[in-house]
Amino acid sequence: MATSYKTLAQSSPTAATYTELYQVPASTETIISTVTIANCTSSAATYRLGIVGSGTAATDIAVSEHLAFDVAIAANDTVALTLGVTLDNQRKLIGRASAASVAFGVFGSEIS
Numbered sequence: 001m002a003t004s005y006k007t008l009a010q011s012s013p014t015a016a017t018y019t020e021l022y023q024v025p026a027s028t029e030t031i032i033s034t035v036t037i038a039n040c041t042s043s044a045a046t047y048r049l050g051i052v053g054s055g056t057a058a059t060d061i062a063v064s065e066h067l068a069f070d071v072a073i074a075a076n077d078t079v080a081l082t083l084g085v086t087l088d089n090q091r092k093l094i095g096r097a098s099a100a101s102v103a104f105g106v107f108g109s110e111i112s
Helices: none
Strands: 003-009 020-021 028-039 045-052 065-073 078-087 092-097 102-111
Touching: 003 020, 020 102, 028 045, 028 092, 045 078, 045 102, 065 078, 092 102
Parallel strands: none
Antiparallel strands: 003 102, 020 092, 028 078, 028 102, 045 065, 045 092
């Protein structure tokens, strides 16, 4: 099995909209090591992160699938979450922020 260390995703979703940040490719497993959330504005914001199955739309996330829910992030601040979350074939990491100026970075390893 080959392991590829990489930037898995970089996204700045539409405000208040759940968005797929990353989906595990077919026949692959992924370890999400770090997620960064950068608030690129002078106003405080909130963010959410979650993991859903391959057939689930980002907007259909269940309460139990959240990793973070309405977490506050200060103006002009960045948060780095060291997670070590393992995802199997086709699972999705989704994100949502209260402002479009919040950027997500997802870093980890794909194993295929």
